[in-house]
Amino acid sequence: MKVASWNVNSLNVRLPHLNTWLAAAMPDIVALQETKLEDGKFPVEAIAALGYQCAFSGQKTYNGVALLARQPLRDVVTDIPGLTDPQRRILAATVGDPAAPSQQLRIINLYVVNGQSVGSEKFAYKLDWLAKVRDFLAAELQRYPQMIVLGDFNIAPDDRDVHDPAAWHEQILCSSAERAALAQLHALGLHDSFRLFEQEPGLYSWWDYRMGAHRRNLGLRIDLILVSDALRARCRSATIDREPRRWERASDHTPVLVELA
DNA sequence: ATGACGGAAGTTTTCCGA
Numbered sequence: 001m002k003v004a005s006w007n008v009n010s011l012n013v014r015l016p017h018l019n020t021w022l023a024a025a026m027p028d029i030v031a032l033q034e035t036k037l038e039d040g041k042f043p044v045e046a047i048a049a050l051g052y053q054c055a056f057s058g059q060k061t062y063n064g065v066a067l068l069a070r071q072p073l074r075d076v077v078t079d080i081p082g083l084t085d086p087q088r089r090i091l092a093a094t095v096g097d098p099a100a101p102s103q104q105l106r107i108i109n110l111y112v113v114n115g116q117s118v119g120s121e122k123f124a125y126k127l128d129w130l131a132k133v134r135d136f137l138a139a140e141l142q143r144y145p146q147m148i149v150l151g152d153f154n155i156a157p158d159d160r161d162v163h164d165p166a167a168w169h170e171q172i173l174c175s176s177a178e179r180a181a182l183a184q185l186h187a188l189g190l191h192d193s194f195r196l197f198e199q200e201p202g203l204y205s206w207w208d209y210r211m212g213a214h215r216r217n218l219g220l221r222i223d224l225i226l227v228s229d230a231l232r233a234r235c236r237s238a239t240i241d242r243e244p245r246r247w248e249r250a251s252d253h254t255p256v257l258v259e260l261a
Numbered sequence: 262a263t264g265a266c267g268g269a270a271g272t273t274t275t276c277c278g279a
Contacts, residue, residue: 009278010268034278036269061269062277114278154279173279206279209266220279252267252279 001260002027005150005223006244007111007206007253011035011066014251015043021244021255022050028070029095030255031109033152035064042066057088065091065109065151073107074098080136083129089113090133092140105231106144108137110151118175126154130181138188147228149190152253154222155182157192160201161221173222190226193238193258205240206253214245223256234261 004027008014011032022030030052035042037058047054047068057078058064065088067073073093080090089111096104110133115126141147155178159165168174186192194203204219213219227235236259245254 013268034268116278152279208279211265213266222279249267 001029002257003029003031003107003148003150003225003260004255004257005031005033005109005152005225006255007033007152007223007251009034009036009251009253011037011043011064012041013249015046017244017247017249017251019046019050020247021241022052022068024243025241025255025257027257029107030068031091031107031150032066032068033064033089033109033111034062035066036061037064055091055093057091059086059088063088063111065089065111067091067093067107067109069093069095071095080132082132082135085129087113089129094144102145104144104146106140106147108140108147108149110149110153112152112154114154115172115178117172118170118177123172123177127177127181130178130184134181134184134188137185137190141188141228145228145230146234147190148225148231148258149185150225150256152222153182153224155179155224156220156222157182157195157224160199161204163202163204163218163220168220173220185226189229191229191232193225193227193235194221194240194256196227196232196235197238203240205256207245209252223253225256225258227258231260235259236261
């Protein structure tokens with residue numbers, strides 16, 4: 001089973017890219033972020049034509065998350081305790097046989113708050129948001145041992161994930177406070193699948209549109225797929241598909257994937 | 262020098278992203 005995450009930076013603009021990529025990569029489940037679409041405008045029919053059912057939680061202009069799956073998505077959650085948040089950034093759903101709860105896979109799609117700059121109001125909000133999400137994930141893990149938490153985390157886990165660690169030192173996406181918040185998710189038994197297989201630096205999932213950053217590989221790895229202890233043993237590969245970032249009118253993020261046994 | 266590039270709203274410019 002292939003599970004993927006992709007920040008599409010407007011599904012309206014990127015629907016043709018998604019179409020092409022789904023046909024080529026053939027994932028079973030895809031988490032999308034920054035759909036920037038109100039629910040009434042979600043392209044349910046176009047996605048169905050590609051062979052996927054969908055769940056979505058969106059809003060105009062900003063944010064917006066969606067899950068696409070070849071199987072039915074059940075027990076959808078879009079809001080969590082403690083966050084009365086109009087920003088659509090969270091989408092949880094379950095796949096698998098309802099009669100066999102222990103074999104169900106819980107999928108939690110996150111578009112983590114950007115945070116703007118260290119010390120800003122938005123930064124404080126990011127840390128608070130992450131703390132609430134951690135509590136939610138802890139509760140979810142009690143119910144669903146097989147869990148995958150994926151999305152745009154807006155945190156580069158360590159300096160291997162940053163093209164210029166000196167320039168980014170204690171900057172937004174790389175600060176110790178953000179990395180500590182990510183470490184708290186790891187402490188729940190949620191592992192960065194990419195680092196189960198790959199230790200090299202210089203492998204990124206996002207490149208700025210400006211300054212020819214992609215051509216020069218000036219990027220960050222901020223799109224992550226975390227797997228629970230129970231899922232870790234089923235994890236066969238974790239990769240970044242850089243191809244869609246090369247396409248005309250690309251998203252600034254490229255898809256990341258895991259393959260589960 | 263805080264620029265650039267791209268998307269969205271909506272109108273000639275602003276906000277936001279990472």
